[in-house]
Amino acid sequence: MAKKKRDNLKIVVVGHVDHGKSTVIGKLLYDTNSLPEGAVEKVRRIAKETGKPFEYAYLLDAFEEEQKQGITIDTTQIQFFTDQRDYVIIDAPGHKEFLKNMISGAANASAALLIIDAKQGVQEQSKRHAYMLSLLGIKNVYVVINKMDLVDYDAATYHRVASEMKEFITPLGVTPLRYIPVSGLAGENIATASDKMPWYTDQPLLVAMDELPGEQQEIDKPLRFPIQDVYKFDNRRIIAGRIEAGKLAVGDEIVIWPSGKKTHISTLAYWAPRDRKNKGYAGQSVGITVRDEFFNKRGELITLASEPAPHISNRLLVSLFWMGKTPLKVGKKYRLKLATQEVEVEVESITKVIDASSLDSSDDTLKEIKLNDVGEVILRTKEEIAFDTFRENQGTGRFVIVDGYDVTGGGIVNAAEKSVAETIQPAFVKDELVARGELFDEFYYNVGNNEVAKSSSNHQVYAEGDAIPLTGESYTYPANFDVLVLRDKVSILIRDGKVDTIQALDDYKYTGAPLVNGRGFALYIANQEDLQNMLVSYDQLESSDYRKRVEFANRYYSFGRFRKVVFDFDYII
Secondary structure, three states: OOOOOOEEEEEEEEEOOOOOHHHHHHHHHHHOOOOOOOHHHHHHHHHHHHOOOOOOHHHHHHHHHHHHOOOOOOOOEEEEEOOOEEEEEEEOOOHHHHHHHHHHOOOOOOEEEEEEEOOOOOOHHHHHHHHHHHHHOOOEEEEEEEOHHHHOOOHHHHHHHHHHHHHHHHHHOOOOOEEEEOEOOOOEOOOOOOOOOOOOOOOOHHHHHHOOOOOOOHHHOOOEEEOOEEEEEOOEEEEEEEOOEOEEEOOOEEEEEOOOEEEEEEEEOOOOHHHOOOEEEOOOEEEEEEOOOOOOOOOOEEEEOOOOOOEEEEEEEEEEEEOOOOOEEOOOEEEEEEOOEEEEEEEEEEEEEEOOOOOOEEOOOEOEEOOOOEEEEEEEEEEEEEEOOOOOOOOOOEEEEEEOOEEEEEEEEEEEOOOOOOOOOEEEEEOOEEEEOOOOOEEEEEOOOOEEEEEEOOOOOEOOOOEOOOEOOOEEOOOOEEEEEHHHOEEEEEEOOEEEEEEEHHHOOOOOOOEEEOOOOEEOOOOHHHHHHHHHHHHOOOOOOHHHHHHHHHHHEEOOOOEOOOEEOOOOO
């Protein structure tokens, strides 16, 4: 008979400095026999030699010192176990460290202990941490009112502190499951009920922890498989990535978002016959081949056709913590990293700002979020992306903000907002004719990301008679050429380095001059017949059919004639 897998629970412990968080953790380690052999005796000896009283907090130091000698766990994560389950305690010494853990993905805690000193009551940092719990979407919370020995185990003091915290934390959407009075130093009400607090008739801390809801196994959630990369071997295209949630198998019908294209999994890739398998599970890195070959790229999200779809939008309502030296500002563009996606994002609006030092909030007309403040923000991506809210799935509902090369913020997705159409940024204008154009934008090949990306943009608008920049860092055009902006159905004739004519594409006739599209790629057109064939083919393209679009681009576009590869990287080659 197979042995039943033990339940595992990650729990974050937060609290104001000197409220006894380390003492409570040390006592939990002591009462569960989770300390290294000889640790207690060592701490007792040191305490005696230094003339200091023995404290359970010192046991935590001994535990961490032991862990530093190995490489099994991070020193901020402490493992212990009871008869019921295995625990990982995530020690968060301050709100900044807490958010850093969250952003890095280390703190996927599903429960929390919020430690409060009974004598000092609810302090500023207690409120900060409560807000962080709300920001992380952690709902299973115990408020542990510690140091009851300093108030003579007074029931009235306990109720006053509990009421004060309840008043603050409830509007945040966090409803603590229990308010537990303890004395970490004296060991009261930690593992067993305390006879010094007969007025408290609920469970002691350790017993109550075992009653916390277990973590929902990621494997039981809907499939979330972000594409990390696409590799070509022989005649195979292998879609590779890490399964964030759920499971997949050969034969499954899948959907690739945000396009919504459907296909079936043909195989799971393997190197040797002994590694062959037909299923993949949450937490595993896998490669798959599919029945229908589409154009796939990093950042797309694969789900099962039979399971709930992710949100598809270019507008996200988020809560974020800002760590940038310069404030986050409305209208400024950043890079958004969510799962394997990395896209340009603009701050559309700021709906709320929480001052992390005072916890004062404002929902007036807001223009920026300062260092270490928390805000509710609407972000607008350049194109639609696939994502979940944090409550639905942590791995695809958490993000970071990058400004330049620095991670300057991070947070969680609260909701998907209604998509809005892309606002055309005109490059050429004549009366009612408006055409986009990226001819004069600089495109770079980023070695670190292995991708060509637009690093700087020319937002100038040109009219007939205006001179244009013929040479840039990544482009060089002749003095005479024609521009066909197919998506806007506008043509532009450049003569002697100036805009000569802007006209509807239907009125354009092949002139024999070199032709480029709206991004500056040369067009393979030699005569009027070629031109007509290209226009007919373009009109027949379906935006969702990647194969036809790729075929069209490879047939008519040339990369190297007017555009060149310019390297840009902060990367060791």
